[in-house]
Amino acid sequence: MSMKAFRTNKGCHIHILPITITVGTSAHIRCIIFTSENVFDKAYTLEGDDYTRWGSDDDYIKNWICDKELYLGRPVPDVDADENPIKVAPLN
Numbered sequence: 001m002s003m004k005a006f007r008t009n010k011g012c013h014i015h016i017l018p019i020t021i022t023v024g025t026s027a028h029i030r031c032i033i034f035t036s037e038n039v040f041d042k043a044y045t046l047e048g049d050d051y052t053r054w055g056s057d058d059d060y061i062k063n064w065i066c067d068k069e070l071y072l073g074r075p076v077p078d079v080d081a082d083e084n085p086i087k088v089a090p091l092n
Helices: 047-054 056-066
Strands: 012-015 020-022 024-034 037-049
Touching: 012 056, 024 047, 024 056, 037 047, 037 056, 047 056
Parallel strands: none
Antiparallel strands: 012 024, 020 024, 024 037
């Protein structure tokens, strides 16, 4: 499984790499996090209640990563209420 990149309200840009799933048990998630000053290569294991809550909601993964790394802020939507793409200024 693979998800597209997303941004946060603190200007971070997160690229989620393909997710490896052990069906019914866990998901291994690797992402590259770009902030205005650094780049981080992070790996996470989603398991237990978190894995169960995930279901097929990709927004859950975005929020879950932001909960793990509080400096990221919160994910911002990719589209507005009318389903128009939201353009975000690039990081400085």
